[in-house]
Amino acid sequence: MRTSKVNLVIIGHKDHGKSTLIGRLLYDSNAIPKQKLQEVEAELKKAGDEGFRFAFLLDTFEEERRGGLTIDIMQTPFKTEKHLYTIIDCPGHREFIKKMFTGASQADAAVLVVSAREGIQDQTKQHAFLTQILGIHQLIVALNKMDQINYEEAKFKKIRDKLANILDSLDYKKIPVVPVSALNGENVFKKSQKMPWYKGSSLIDTLDKTVRPSTPPTRKPLRGCVQDVYAIEGRKIVVSKILTGVLQEGKIVYFDPIGEQGRIKKIGMFGKEVEKAGPGDSVGLIVNDLKKVKRGEVISYPRNRPKIVRSFVAEIILFSGVEIESNDLLTVRCGTAEKRCKVERILERIDPINVTVDAKFPETLKNGEVGKIVLSPTEPMCIEKFSELAELGRFVVEGKKGTAAAGIVLEANVAKED
Amino acid sequence: MQAANPSDPYLDELEKKSISVLREAKAQFRNPAVLWSTGKDSTSTLWLCRKAFFGEIPFPVIHIDTGCKFPEIYKFRDELAKKWNLNLIVARNEEALKKGVSPEKDRFECCTLLKTQALKSLLEKEGFDALVLAIRRDEHGIRAKERYYSPRDADFKWDYQDQPAEVWDLYVKPSEDFSHMRVHPILHWTELNVWQYVKQEKLPINPLYFAKNGKRYRSLGCQPCTVPVPSKARTVNEIIEELETSRIPERAGRAQDKEKAYMMQKLRSLGYM
Numbered sequence: 210m211r212t213s214k215v216n217l218v219i220i221g222h223k224d225h226g227k228s229t230l231i232g233r234l235l236y237d238s239n240a241i242p243k244q245k246l247q248e249v250e251a252e253l254k255k256a257g258d259e260g261f262r263f264a265f266l267l268d269t270f271e272e273e274r275r276g277g278l279t280i281d282i283m284q285t286p287f288k289t290e291k292h293l294y295t296i297i298d299c300p301g302h303r304e305f306i307k308k309m310f311t312g313a314s315q316a317d318a319a320v321l322v323v324s325a326r327e328g329i330q331d332q333t334k335q336h337a338f339l340t341q342i343l344g345i346h347q348l349i350v351a352l353n354k355m356d357q358i359n360y361e362e363a364k365f366k367k368i369r370d371k372l373a374n375i376l377d378s379l380d381y382k383k384i385p386v387v388p389v390s391a392l393n394g395e396n397v398f399k400k401s402q403k404m405p406w407y408k409g410s411s412l413i414d415t416l417d418k419t420v421r422p423s424t425p426p427t428r429k430p431l432r433g434c435v436q437d438v439y440a441i442e443g444r445k446i447v448v449s450k451i452l453t454g455v456l457q458e459g460k461i462v463y464f465d466p467i468g469e470q471g472r473i474k475k476i477g478m479f480g481k482e483v484e485k486a487g488p489g490d491s492v493g494l495i496v497n498d499l500k501k502v503k504r505g506e507v508i509s510y511p512r513n514r515p516k517i518v519r520s521f522v523a524e525i526i527l528f529s530g531v532e533i534e535s536n537d538l539l540t541v542r543c544g545t546a547e548k549r550c551k552v553e554r555i556l557e558r559i560d561p562i563n564v565t566v567d568a569k570f571p572e573t574l575k576n577g578e579v580g581k582i583v584l585s586p587t588e589p590m591c592i593e594k595f596s597e598l599a600e601l602g603r604f605v606v607e608g609k610k611g612t613a614a615a616g617i618v619l620e621a622n623v624a625k626e627d
Numbered sequence: 628m629q630a631a632n633p634s635d636p637y638l639d640e641l642e643k644k645s646i647s648v649l650r651e652a653k654a655q656f657r658n659p660a661v662l663w664s665t666g667k668d669s670t671s672t673l674w675l676c677r678k679a680f681f682g683e684i685p686f687p688v689i690h691i692d693t694g695c696k697f698p699e700i701y702k703f704r705d706e707l708a709k710k711w712n713l714n715l716i717v718a719r720n721e722e723a724l725k726k727g728v729s730p731e732k733d734r735f736e737c738c739t740l741l742k743t744q745a746l747k748s749l750l751e752k753e754g755f756d757a758l759v760l761a762i763r764r765d766e767h768g769i770r771a772k773e774r775y776y777s778p779r780d781a782d783f784k785w786d787y788q789d790q791p792a793e794v795w796d797l798y799v800k801p802s803e804d805f806s807h808m809r810v811h812p813i814l815h816w817t818e819l820n821v822w823q824y825v826k827q828e829k830l831p832i833n834p835l836y837f838a839k840n841g842k843r844y845r846s847l848g849c850q851p852c853t854v855p856v857p858s859k860a861r862t863v864n865e866i867i868e869e870l871e872t873s874r875i876p877e878r879a880g881r882a883q884d885k886e887k888a889y890m891m892q893k894l895r896s897l898g899y900m
Contacts, residue, residue: 311774446681448650480678491679609802609804
């Protein structure tokens with residue numbers, strides 16, 4: 210069984226051909242059942258539309274097919290020689306940013322689709338910026354619709370060079386740019402005969418060559434979060450998820466911010482006992498001498514405990530229907546903890562398309578905007594810098610109907626030692 | 628609860644995520660329940676619950692009885708409920724059954740009344756604030772658009788055009804704007820994964836899945852609307868082999884998936900599974 214899995218998110222501006230590219234990838238790799246293809250072809254005939262057949266495979270909502278517009282994300286797997294890719298297709302329309310974020314937040318790598326005819330557009334830049342915020346370092350560009358510019362090298366180079374500048378400013382260096390025509394299948398799977406000037410590999414080969422599955426952060430300091438505490442047959446079991454590092458039986462651990470300490474007597478995983486547990490493991494812990502531990506606490510070893518923060522600076526993106534002002538109290542969720550934090554100050558509003566600061570110290574941040582803010586927890590809270598420990602350096606803000614905003618921690622200001 | 632042989636690391640990864648999703652549900656909701664059709668997916672989900680909660684299933688288990696399920700389903704249900712000590716609740720829309728609602732007259736109405744409405748009434752009566760369902764992305768295009776936690780509004784509807792963001796394993800919390808939350812712990816599993824898990828964990832399986840007279844049921848719906856597909860697979864191993872080479876989709880025998888192109892979408896937006 211193939212264990213090398215890569216979550217790949219496909220991003221880019223509306224109508225640049227993301228869904229068509231994915232449809233093509235699935236079709237050429239034989240990942241689509243015959244019945245499904247026949248279904249889609251029948252639908253298309255009815256609608257009198259021959260051209261967009263590949264996108265139809267993914268746009269399964271009625272509204273999507275009628276409007277030719279992807280509304281929500283979808284996850285589809287396909288295999289190559291090297292990996293099992295799960296492709297996450299995202300809507301490109303600017304109103305669907307929170308859905309793009311949902312999709313991209315699960316990705317190990319991203320393919321940015323740019324239309325060779327239209328060139329770089331708003332969401333091209335915005336999506337690249339957002340994937341960078343999300344900490345996705347692996348990026349490949351598919352310069353699509355080459356058929357519409359006659360497979361010309363000059364135009365390709367022009368867009369490629371412009372892109373390189375933009376991506377460079379986002380800290381994406383030496384990103385491969387692959388010319389393709391998703392509609393005609395040129396250079397997607399096999400190298401195209403129509404572009405003899407192109408010396409690189411096909412899209413699939415470039416993916417296989419450049420993308421690596423994420424490696425679990427076993428070398429980082431131990432961090433786990435308590436999901437719950439169960440009482441089973443008279444014993445307390447601390448149910449937790451390990452985020453980074455390795456938890457070992459017999460060792461002493463701390464639970465913060467409550468500051469309680471205990472020794473791990475047993476680590477249980479689904480009916481068996483294990484000696485250690487690593488990133489991603491959900492475990493049931495029997496720890497002696499615990500009195501106060503509850504959901505939300507962070508587990509660590511004494512030599513590297515998370516700090517209780519007095520305030521932190523975060524880059525935050527607001528999803529629908531939310532506005533933030535100084536002195537607002539936000540419910541921030543990080544790991545399994547949920548804490549009320551006060552907005553001390555909004556430092557900057559950032560234009561997510563041109564990635565420039567377009568206002569310093571604005572009064573408010575609104576729906577769809579990205580900004581830098583200072584938050585201070587109103588109760589003890591442990592949070593890390595995103596660049597050091599992403600798993601506890603990212604958070605969401607609760608709104609009335611689900612997640613209202615997402616953010617990453619740029620700096621954490623520590624409270625004075627007790 | 629022993630996992631006797633070394634387990635497949637790939638299935639372990641799938642399992643870990645599912646268990647984490649289930650444990651979050653227990654922590655976040657007051658009164659969750661699990662939907663069980665006795666099929667392979669929901670039976671695997673019950674097994675995952677037992678693993679997550681140390682041998683017990685701390686939630687009621689709901690079986691929606693449309694009155695026209697295969698007799699093998701009822702038998703299997705009652706036997707396993709006893710063996711695993713399930714807190715089983717059977718939901719039936721007695722009123723609709725008395726009126727003679729049936730798929731011959733209108734399949735959409737039948738599914739809506741006998742399944743969706745039965746579920747709705749039960750939820751209102753018992754006040755469940757979360758429902759664990761065993762749907763998977765690869766089953767159907769519409770289900771592929773789902774999230775791990777998916778809210779339903781006061782009218783039981785799925786606002787699929789405006790789903791909340793689901794970022795970094797931070798799932799949507801309960802809210803008074805939602806009537807209940809749908810929790811989907813095996814969303815990321817494929818049909819093949821489920822069978823491999825069934826084999827690995829030696830899970831009890833409804834005999835309808837195994838071939839008789841050259842046909843077997845790949846998906847267990849209600850008797851009038853479920854058609855078997857051609858197959859020779861008579862054991863779990865043979866099913867796995869067949870799946871690894873087949874290209875016929877799992878729900879090929881399910882009428883409501885085909886009927887009108889967007890029937891599944893409409894059904895789901897009104898609260899169907």
